[in-house]
Amino acid sequence: MLAVPKRPMVRVPVMGPSICAGFPSPADDFTEDAVDIPRWMAPNPTASFLFRVDGECLIDIGIFDGDLLLVDRSLKPRTGCVVVAVIDGERSLKIIKRRHGRVHLEIANRRMPPFEVPEHADVSIWGVARCNIHSLLVP
Template sequence: MLVKQTQNLTFFTPDISEDTSSGALFVDVGISAGFPSPADDFKEERLSLDDMLVKNRLATFYARVSGQSMIDAGLDDNDLLVIDRSLEPEHNRIAVCFLDGEFTVKRLRVEKDGVWLQPENANYQPIKVTEENEFVIWGIVTNVIKKV
């Protein structure tokens, strides 16, 4: 896995090897959140999170969140984002953007008067993208991986 550090995000490139034996052991039984049930008979198989979370391997990257601006969207500090660069940016999608030399993750708000980068935390102000900004929508967030 290739790792690249920037000021606000740490990017990880998924391993695109074709080794189908990779992945963690997956036990295909329902895990009870109530009373435990005996599970003598269950099926074991290999499960790759890349297979479940990555639609386009060559265009997908991981990045770790740094900061609190998206906490109301469920993106917390140190969460791992799955980012697909092949998806089209659209209104209301969460995107990783390159703005004036820094990476940031925000919700896209596309209006008649322009594009806004909308934080999901009341303590942060929306950012209006203007012609003076160096701005690239780098990719669309498809999933978030959290530690518990």
Template sequence: MSITILGQISAGGAKLPLYSFRVPAGFPSPAADHIEKHISLDELFDIRAPHVYVAKIEGDSMQGAGIFSGDLVIVDRSLYAEHGDIVIAALNAEPVCKRLHMRENSCILTSENSKFPPRHVMESDELVIWGVVKYSVRAHGKS
């Protein structure tokens, strides 16, 4: 596995250094001559756009998709939800984070954890898609 080091998060939308090398599970010290450019996390995730919002996830139904309880998800309301997308929705006024499956004339909301059965959306149900999940963010430090 390799990662791209973006730098420490700064307050106020400051631009952070993006290093041009990848770190293969080691502890090298990023040198200033490897800085490719400066980026802003709010620009990278398009957080300041009026159609984008951040939501905190509670529960373990989406852990198979890499979304864990306590994670933040960045959601785009402007995207049309398609088959296979992870969405934030209200099912009968209850907010949920699920994978959307569209089959001919049916809609199914599925979890990414086998402990939770799929939810078939019936004609009598009210489903409102609040947006498509674009990114998830997880804290790895001690709280």
């Protein structure tokens, strides 16, 4: 039998209800549960949260409806990162891009229209996605 070394685990809260992977929708800040995960997945557990993905705006990069996304609030957002953006008070998953010296929020689903941030929207970055937990089972 193969011996698997014990690795330190950390407890990360699962935020609810879910986070929109599409166009923003209201979401309350509350924890549904907590999950023990390896520390290497969440090196800063006090700034780490799990969100259930709701929507399909990031399917072209492998983030699907129902996945669990580990988000780290201590990471600095950089071009190409998947981020939790708060747009007019509503959380949404987007990819951060820089074009012509300006920061843009984009989606990754060829079947959906491009995402446009409203001109006078209040936008902030809540956290950066560190990893995605995706089930390989067919429902």
